Amino acid sequence: MRHRFAFPLRYFLFWLIFFVAAKGVFLLYHLPKAAGLSAGELGRVFGYGLRLDASAAAYLSIVPFALLALGSLLPARFPLSRLLGFYTAVLGIVVSVFTVADLELYKAWGFRLDATPLQYLDSPTEMAASAGSAPLLLLLVLAGLLILGWLLYKKVCGALPPLPPGFGRGRAALASLLYLALLVVPLRGGVQQIPVNQGDVYFSAHPFANHAAVNVPWNIVNSLFLQNGGPNQYQFMLQAEADRLVREMYAPAPPADSAASQLLRTRRPNVLFVILESFTAKFVAGTGGEKNVTPNLDSLARTGVLFTNIFASGDRSQKGLVSLLSGYPNQPTTSIIKYPRKTERLPHLCQSLKQAGYSSHYYYGGELAFANMKSYLVAAGYDQFTERLDFPLSQQNSKWGAHDHVLFDRLLRDIKTQPQPFFITAFTLSSHEPFQIPIAPKFAGTDETALFRNSVYYTDWALGRFLHAARQQPWWDNTLVVLVADHGHPLPGNDANESPGKFRIPLVLAGGALRPEARGRVIPTYGSQTDVATTLLAQLRLPTTAYQWGYDLLRPARAPFAYYCFTDGLGFQWPGGGLGYDNVSRRPLFIVGDSSQLRRAQAYEQVSFEDFLRK
Structure with missing residues (x-):
């Protein structure tokens, strides 16, 4: 009993x-x-x-x-x-x-x-x-x-x-x-x-x-x-030493040829900022990836400006959004976008361009409430939003909402009446799991990698269709197009969580506003999503001091680098090497090249997380 x-x-x-x-x-x-x-x-x-x-x-x-x-x-x-x-x-x-x-x-x-x-x-x-x-x-x-x-x-x-x-x-x-x-x-x-x-x-x-x-x-x-408030769990060294190392990381290189670093032929071009869902560099031929998956993006890269060593700051869409539009690094176990009180204190491209006279519009075929993105974007001050509910039910033909060609068609129609100069952000979604597409697949296979490859091909097809029509519009000649991924992907190849291949993404500048002599340039500088806002504003000759976590990729830091983080770990890439580090076990997952770079990576994580806590 x-x-x-x-x-x-x-x-x-x-x-x-x-x-x-x-x-x-x-x-x-x-x-x-x-x-x-x-x-x-x-x-x-x-x-x-x-x-x-x-x-x-x-x-x-x-x-x-x-x-x-x-x-x-x-x-x-x-x-x-x-x-x-x-x-x-x-x-x-x-x-x-x-x-x-x-x-x-x-x-x-x-x-x-x-x-x-x-x-x-x-x-x-x-x-x-x-x-x-x-x-x-x-x-x-x-x-x-x-x-x-x-x-x-x-x-x-x-x-x-x-x-x-x-x-x-x-x-x-x-x-x-x-x-x-x-x-x-x-x-x-x-x-x-x-x-x-x-x-x-x-x-x-x-x-x-x-x-x-x-x-x-x-x-x-x-x-x-x-994830709610401290103290800083990434305390690797005295704060004064960490601050010093980070300052040194952003020390500018010797002055470059200003003419060579200026890409634009007009001072106030329209800016069309296209964020491509999950566009890993592994599917882009110009960055050493597979051929024929993104033929339109590859064509733009050949006639525009291609950056070949850019890394996503994190591994989720909402993290990439903050890094791209606010130039702010990610956090290993949380995301600043969850805290409206903190995101309201971030700089934002929309705010910077609005002060320069730009109108603005944000387009997304899904729901902006997803992952708290809407509070972040509203605080950024966009004039208008177009999201899932703004499309007819007949056009909400994706599991996420409206497919990418529907999104681009809406953008092409609206842009005719958008006051210029404009800052338009468009975020695609069809290349997100479960990789459903509304056209016949280009590549054989039904496994997850084949489905993903076909979804990226479809988004590229929709992008090419849009750009072909856009070139015929009167606004095109005064427009800079920025194409960049929100994050990379473990596929193809099932990259490990810390692998740099999972985080490497394309960045392409194109459009009629580029100077003829800038077309076809390939920029091998190592950088991160946090550097995109600074680079863009520098081209527009607008202040960049609020974007303290970015540097101009065309006039880079003395020792260029790219920092990224995954769940309680960090990655760090530089010319000739890279490393991954596990914050839980407190040991490197891999180091290629100069092992002293680990100290710089830890300093960056310590200082950036301390800044996050203070926001």
Whole structure:
């Protein structure tokens, strides 16, 4: 017969077993990656991960242990056993849904589920689209986890036994309170001075092994607490030294030939700023990528100005938006766009150009509310917005909204009445997962890479169709076209999360406003999305001092570089080398070339995150 006072231990054990089983499901779902681990590493995934599993189990046990203490003081007819079962069922469903969502999102994002998806709760349709075409297998996995949880609860916990005869309710409540107090040990991951953190389960040189050891519910809650206000968790050195290193990084090179660095033949051209969804450099021939995927962009690159070593600052659309339009770097575990109070303090191209007499319009075929983009763009001061709801239902023919050729057709129609000079931003969407396109595929295959390749080809086709018509318009000769990606992509090739190939993107300047002698130029300078705003404003001879995290790519810093970040890690590229660094394990993932550059990369992350906290 089970004893009443063994129930708390059994309840804690139930969650612990469930989390270990969930870890096994993660490894099975990602079997190709798990197969690359040795038997010893697989064992350590479970062994090291046990501390976070126990911590998560302890957190989930707080309410039941408190209910046991309270219920011990209430009459026997109080439905304590049913209340505990109901609480566990609700938490079991929530934990199972998170566990299953993590299985597919890890494929797309390369990191375990954290608070990132919470940015999309106000736009659930886009959140679903962001996950791609998740297989029906996930529904079976979810059902299996729920059944497993139910069977485990019945087997390990069962019904709550009554109090032993003659055992006083006060003594029973005190015993339950003792169990509640003892939860502090697993909550903290032990009795050491510093509580358990994600780095405590990192043990391998293989990032996948470390990721597999992480407990998903614990990771979600932990990331919520980490992203809200400091202190600076990226303190690698004294702040004065970090500030000095960053200042040196932006020290200008010796003065260049001003004539050679001036690309425009007119002082106040229109600016058409086109942000291309997921346009990785791996699909652009001019940047060394595959041929014939983006023939129109390649043609523009040959007749315009092509920058061949540009890197996205982050790996999500909303992060790229802030870097491109405000010249502001990304944060490793959050995004400044989530904090309207902070984004209101950022500079913005729209604001800078409005002061110079530009009208403005922002075009997007999807919903601007997605990932809090609208609050950021409204604060930027755009005169007009065109988004999904502004298109007829018949034209909302993509999972995200209106396909790219529909967007460009609307832009071409509206631009005739746009006051000049204008600053128009257009953000495409069809090359986002699930890679649906309204034309026949160009390339064979039905795997994810083939679908992605065809979606990029379609967006390029829509762009070429638009530009062909635009060249016939009277505004074209006085227009500078900026074409740049919001971020790169792990495909093709399934680049690792920290890989520079995942972050390398095209940047092309084109249009009738270019000087004839500037056409065909190739600029190999290393740079980031944060440098685009500064470069554009410098061409327009407008102030750039507010854009402190960018430099003019045509008159670069003394030692050009590109910084990017991924989930709790950073990347740093420079001519002749590059590195990736894991902030959790506090060790490099790779270093090619000068290892002393790590110090500069860490200084950049420390100073930029400190600036984010102060905003």
